Amino acid sequence: LALPRVHEGDSEPFTVVEYRNRHAQYKGEAELQAAHAAFPWAVVLDDHEIDNNWADEIPQDPDLQPRDVFLARRAAAFQAYYEHMPLRRSSIPAGIDMQLYRRLTFGDLLNVHVLDTRQYRSDQDQALRLDPNRTILGDDQEQWLMANLAGGTARWNALAQQVFFSQRDFTAGPNQSFSNDAWDNYVPERNGLRDHVAAVGASNPVVLTGDVHATYVCDVKANFDDPTSATVATELVGTSITNGGDREGSGGRGPRGSPPEPSWGPICA
Structure with missing residues (x-):
């Protein structure tokens, strides 16, 4: 032990x-x-x-x-x-x-776009989560990523990045609450990137995420508020290996003061 x-x-x-x-x-x-x-x-x-x-x-x-x-x-x-x-x-x-942001290319099989969502992000003011002028990537990184996705020819396209990309609502019913640290706090940029992936036809897009100390498999929807809308990409959220991971009863992490999440979020949309 x-x-x-x-x-x-x-x-x-x-x-x-x-x-x-x-x-x-x-x-x-x-x-x-x-x-x-x-x-x-x-x-x-x-x-x-x-x-x-x-x-x-x-x-x-x-x-x-x-x-x-x-x-x-x-x-x-x-x-x-x-x-x-x-x-x-x-x-x-x-x-x-x-x-830190860069692209790793493995022939025509896989492009891994390693992203940096810390150095260039706007302040985490949740009251401004719908403001199109706020950013989590910064202008230069966003333009670099958009160009790579549009011009890539690999069979798979991975976005290796830090925080939850898919919409994750912590409140059941008509009210909503979101993390101020995730892409949910930068909605226009997140949705713009999602729409760009669909528009350019990026092949087999997969978002690889950490941060929340729990495992999720998510459908990245064309409209997060409509579960029947098209699936644009898949998000795989990996657990923590040392701190509050997918052990029984450990739960994941939501906004401060919220109840623990299940360790496994089998699908989110």
């Missing part, structure tokens, strides 16, 4: 030394070493590599983390992440910036 992991210090990491030590501690685990030895990895970060639910230059708690403190923390986290993860030279960080 593995003992609970005890982290250095009594708080989250903030300095490059603290982030390096956290990565080194994880890399010391035999199971993770075996996984790296057995398989090639294509990695991209989400929020917890720096701070929970951060958005571009905005931390989760700006009242407790002034902007200059958070940006120094972001630069430290990026440096340690690059040093400890299998990334190309093109991803060497420059202060608070790190190039």
Whole structure:
């Protein structure tokens, strides 16, 4: 039986030394070493590599983390992440910036579009979730992705990204509630990307997602409010392997204060 992991210090990491030590501690685990030895990895970060639910230059708690403190923390986290993860030279960080979105091509079989939904996103103001001027990808990444999907010739097209893409309503009945950290909080951009995938006829589109510590298989619908509408793509949401995963009774994660979700969401539309 593995003992609970005890982290250095009594708080989250903030300095490059603290982030390096956290990565080194994880890399010391035999199971993770075996996984790296057995398989090639294509990695991209989400929020917890720096701070929970951060958005571009905005931390989760700006009242407790002034902007200059958070940006120094972001630069430290990026440096340690690059040093400890299998990334190309093109991803060497420059202060608070790190190039992470990229395309991995496997002949005419598969294109994997590795996305970054953290560095360029608008603030997570749920009152503005329908505002077409807000973004989760940023203009440059969105245009890059649209062009690749339109011009691709591979049999399969994967979008490897961080947060829930399909619509996920947490409230039964006519009322609705959504996560402020997922694509549901950036509806026009999400729906525009979905419609573009359909319009250009991208072959076998699959969205690969993490974040919610539970497994889902979702139909990405042409109209999320109409379950009978056409299915544009499939979303596969992978569970966590270390924290609140698909163990019996563990549940997934919804908005703060919401009841636990089932560990398995067999289909969502």
